[in-house]
Amino acid sequence: MTALPVTAERTKFLRLALALDAVVTGANGLVYLAFAGPVSTLLGPGAGLLREIGIFLLVYGAAVGVIASRPAISAAATKAVIGLNIAWTLASVGAVVTGSADFTTIGAIWAIAQAIVVAVFAELQITGLRKARTL
Numbered sequence: 123m124t125a126l127p128v129t130a131e132r133t134k135f136l137r138l139a140l141a142l143d144a145v146v147t148g149a150n151g152l153v154y155l156a157f158a159g160p161v162s163t164l165l166g167p168g169a170g171l172l173r174e175i176g177i178f179l180l181v182y183g184a185a186v187g188v189i190a191s192r193p194a195i196s197a198a199a200t201k202a203v204i205g206l207n208i209a210w211t212l213a214s215v216g217a218v219v220t221g222s223a224d225f226t227t228i229g230a231i232w233a234i235a236q237a238i239v240v241a242v243f244a245e246l247q248i249t250g251l252r253k254a255r256t257l
Contacts (some may be wrong), residue, residue, distance in 0.1 A: 124229025133195050140190035140203065144183045150236075151179025165229030182206070200251050207244035211237045240248040 154161060157174030158169035165172075189199045214237035216229045217223040225233060 133254045139246035139250045144187035148183030151176045166225040211241045
C-alpha cells in the first residue's frame with residue numbers, strides 16, 4: 123500500500139487547530155505578563171508566578187505558531203504540542219484539587235475552564251493529525 127502525500131489541503135484542519143492554540147495561548151500569556159498584579163488579585167496565584175507563566179505562554183504560543191506556519195507540519199512537533207497540552211490540562215486540574223496555587227474561587231473556575239480549552243486544543247490537534255495522515 124502506498125502512503126498518500128500530505129498536501130496543504132490535508133493539513134488545513136491541523137494547521138487551524140495549531141494556529142488557534144498559538145493565538146489563544148499567546149494572548150493569555152500577554153495578559154498574565156502585562157497585568158500580573160490585577161490578575162493575581164482576581165485569580166489568587168502571586169504576580170511573580172503569573173509573570174513567569176506569562177513568559178512561558180508567550181514563548182510556547184510563538185513556538186506553536188511557528189509549527190503551524192511551516193510549509194510541512196511536523197508530526198513529531200505536533201505530538202509534542204499535544205503532549206504539552208495534556209500535561210498543562212492535568213497540571214491545572216491538579217493545582218486546583220491540591221490547592222497548591224492558592225486560587226480564589228474565580229481562579230479555580232478559571233483554571234478548570236482553561237484546562238478544558240487546552241484539552242479541546244489537544245483533541246483538535248489529534249484529530250487534525252489523523253486527518254492529515256488518513257484523508
